[in-house]
Amino acid sequence: MNDERQDGVAGRPDERDGLRAARIERALQRAFHNPRSGGTPPRLAAAMRAAVFGGGGRLRPHLCLAVAQACGDDHPRLADAAAAAVELLHCASLVHDDLPSFDDASHRRGRPTVHRVFGEPAAILAGDALVVLAFEQLARLDAEPPGRILGVLRALGAGVGHAGGIIAGQAWELEPRADLARYHRAKTGALFEAAAVAGAVAAGADPAPWREAARALGEAYQVADDIADALADPDELGKAVQRDAELGRPSAFDRFGPRGALERLGALESRALAALPAVAGRGVVERLIRRSVARLLPAGRAAAAM
Amino acid sequence: MNDERQDGVAGRPDERDGLRAARIERALQRAFHNPRSGGTPPRLAAAMRAAVFGGGGRLRPHLCLAVAQACGDDHPRLADAAAAAVELLHCASLVHDDLPSFDDASHRRGRPTVHRVFGEPAAILAGDALVVLAFEQLARLDAEPPGRILGVLRALGAGVGHAGGIIAGQAWELEPRADLARYHRAKTGALFEAAAVAGAVAAGADPAPWREAARALGEAYQVADDIADALADPDELGKAVQRDAELGRPSAFDRFGPRGALERLGALESRALAALPAVAGRGVVERLIRRSVARLLPAGRAAAAM
Numbered sequence: 001m002n003d004e005r006q007d008g009v010a011g012r013p014d015e016r017d018g019l020r021a022a023r024i025e026r027a028l029q030r031a032f033h034n035p036r037s038g039g040t041p042p043r044l045a046a047a048m049r050a051a052v053f054g055g056g057g058r059l060r061p062h063l064c065l066a067v068a069q070a071c072g073d074d075h076p077r078l079a080d081a082a083a084a085a086v087e088l089l090h091c092a093s094l095v096h097d098d099l100p101s102f103d104d105a106s107h108r109r110g111r112p113t114v115h116r117v118f119g120e121p122a123a124i125l126a127g128d129a130l131v132v133l134a135f136e137q138l139a140r141l142d143a144e145p146p147g148r149i150l151g152v153l154r155a156l157g158a159g160v161g162h163a164g165g166i167i168a169g170q171a172w173e174l175e176p177r178a179d180l181a182r183y184h185r186a187k188t189g190a191l192f193e194a195a196a197v198a199g200a201v202a203a204g205a206d207p208a209p210w211r212e213a214a215r216a217l218g219e220a221y222q223v224a225d226d227i228a229d230a231l232a233d234p235d236e237l238g239k240a241v242q243r244d245a246e247l248g249r250p251s252a253f254d255r256f257g258p259r260g261a262l263e264r265l266g267a268l269e270s271r272a273l274a275a276l277p278a279v280a281g282r283g284v285v286e287r288l289i290r291r292s293v294a295r296l297l298p299a300g301r302a303a304a305a306m
Numbered sequence: 307m308n309d310e311r312q313d314g315v316a317g318r319p320d321e322r323d324g325l326r327a328a329r330i331e332r333a334l335q336r337a338f339h340n341p342r343s344g345g346t347p348p349r350l351a352a353a354m355r356a357a358v359f360g361g362g363g364r365l366r367p368h369l370c371l372a373v374a375q376a377c378g379d380d381h382p383r384l385a386d387a388a389a390a391a392v393e394l395l396h397c398a399s400l401v402h403d404d405l406p407s408f409d410d411a412s413h414r415r416g417r418p419t420v421h422r423v424f425g426e427p428a429a430i431l432a433g434d435a436l437v438v439l440a441f442e443q444l445a446r447l448d449a450e451p452p453g454r455i456l457g458v459l460r461a462l463g464a465g466v467g468h469a470g471g472i473i474a475g476q477a478w479e480l481e482p483r484a485d486l487a488r489y490h491r492a493k494t495g496a497l498f499e500a501a502a503v504a505g506a507v508a509a510g511a512d513p514a515p516w517r518e519a520a521r522a523l524g525e526a527y528q529v530a531d532d533i534a535d536a537l538a539d540p541d542e543l544g545k546a547v548q549r550d551a552e553l554g555r556p557s558a559f560d561r562f563g564p565r566g567a568l569e570r571l572g573a574l575e576s577r578a579l580a581a582l583p584a585v586a587g588r589g590v591v592e593r594l595i596r597r598s599v600a601r602l603l604p605a606g607r608a609a610a611a612m
Binding site for chain 2: 039040041042043044045092099101102119121122124125127129132135136140147150153157161162163164165168170172173174
């Protein structure tokens with residue numbers, strides 16, 4: 001949509017991206033490393049790991065860490081754990097969303113879904129266990145400021161809980177009528193917002209100025225997902241397509257049409273960038289937003305069809 | 307099994323029991339009262355409330371509060387939230403355990419199960435949301451000592467998580483072989499232990515001396531549940547019976563026989579009582595254990611059959 005972003009994507013990868021990616025993977029591995037005895041049943045352990053380490057763009061934890069970096073990142077271990085928690089909660093929601101009684105998805109991120117490999121009971125328990133792990137590994141940090149840990153926990157609760165979080169978003173799909181904006185805000189925007197808030201809180205900063213940009217990025221992501229669902233090649237997407245239409249879900253693609261949805265994606269990127277606070281470190285978040293939206297654009301055949 | 311307990315049960319109800327019961331219900335209601343906007347989809351809200359307010363003995367939150375009381379209960383609001391969290395996590399596990407891919411239970415606590423009333427997707431989401439709520443409502447307490455809140459959160463994580471908690475217990479049922487003691491410790495003992503630890507931590511006390519008694523009470527509860535499942539009248543129990551045998555689960559009843567299981571229940575009560583620490587307030591927990599085990603004994607026809 002504009003040259004600046006195209007250049008950013010074509011150019012050398014931002015070194016910070018790679019460092020952040022490494023921090024995220026280490027933090028996720030650390031979350032699983034629990035010194036407590038008791039033992040994890042092997043099938044459950046395998047299902048949990050498949051849910052978390054089976055690919056995925058890690059966009060939400062990147063946002064969390066980028067905001068922490070923009071705010072000085074003075075407690076990186078807490079920021080890492082916050083980013084891991086965001087991703088664990090996201091993965092948990094995907095595992096449950098793929099279940100037969102929801103999307104009945106056979107593939108996710110190019111691989112068979114957790115319930116197809118490990119069975120439905122193990123998939124349900126793996127999702128449950130990932131939610132618990134997300135919160136618990138934060139509570140286990142004993143060298144970080146307790147007040148900040150609790151702030152991160154509150155942000156995550158808001159991002160996933162029944163009152164406006166991901167779970168509310170999934171549950172709006174069960175209602176005969178749902179407002180598209182409210183549905184998207186809960187299903188996707190809320191965890192993006194929580195990621196940014198958690199990053200700011202982990203770094204001891206006021207989270208308020210980051211909320212709007214995060215919500216806009218989350219909405220952009222949802223619109224891109226609607227477009228991908230309607231148009232993309234399933235091999236390229238790594239999951240089944242046109243499920244939203246089959247399931248009668250509110251979709252930006254259906255509502256605005258192909259061109260309208262694409263314009264909306266661009267408008268949301270602009271809104272996210274404009275909403276960023278004028279702090280010294282904002283550049284790192286700005287680059288992340290530009291790069292992420294570029295990656296969200298439909299590619300190949302799908303783009304040609306638009 | 308001994309006269310003292312029978313007297314305790316037949317005599318006037320302990321006033322503390324009633325006060326604790328009222329505190330537990332108030333704390334559960336408070337957990338649902340979330341000032342955040344965003345809105346909860348109506349079906350999800352109804353499913354969550356049905357899971358929590360549909361009866362139940364509240365034994366685990368009683369244990370949590372009784373231990374807090376025995377330890378001085380200097381932060382009752384935190385103890386209340388800890389007790390509520392224990393019950394929310396327990397209810398979440400029941401909702402998921404009743405799902406078609408687990409027990410496929412039609413009734414629980416004398417009523418149709420959550421998925422039978424609200425559908426499977428709403429039941430899965432309600433369980434998820436209750437887990438989140440359990441942690442979140444603790445993180446939201448802003449007038450309680452943050453270090454204690456985090457200690458309570460860690461105890462709860464251990465009680466329900468993949469490494470030895472309830473979820474591990476449920477997942478052992480998916481394994482071809484499971485050690486009976488380890489299975490019971492995870493499936494039931496762990497949350498009893500977490501309840502006692504959370505109560506002690508909420509009151510600023512060392513939780514270690516309470517662990518053993520709580521584990522023994524949890525095991526007693528599991529043995530009683532095995533006996534009930536094998537023998538009880540379904541109308542009296544409020545749920546289907548003989549499911550454990552049908553599902554090929556390890557059961558104390560199958561392993562020790564009717565008389566052996568009953569003796570084991572008595573031995574576990576004695577072990578729980580003997581393990582109580584010699585603190586001034588231990589009487590309140592002692593009475594709770596005696597009363598609870600008496601209530602767990604099979605009644606009527608079932609007892610006669612033993």
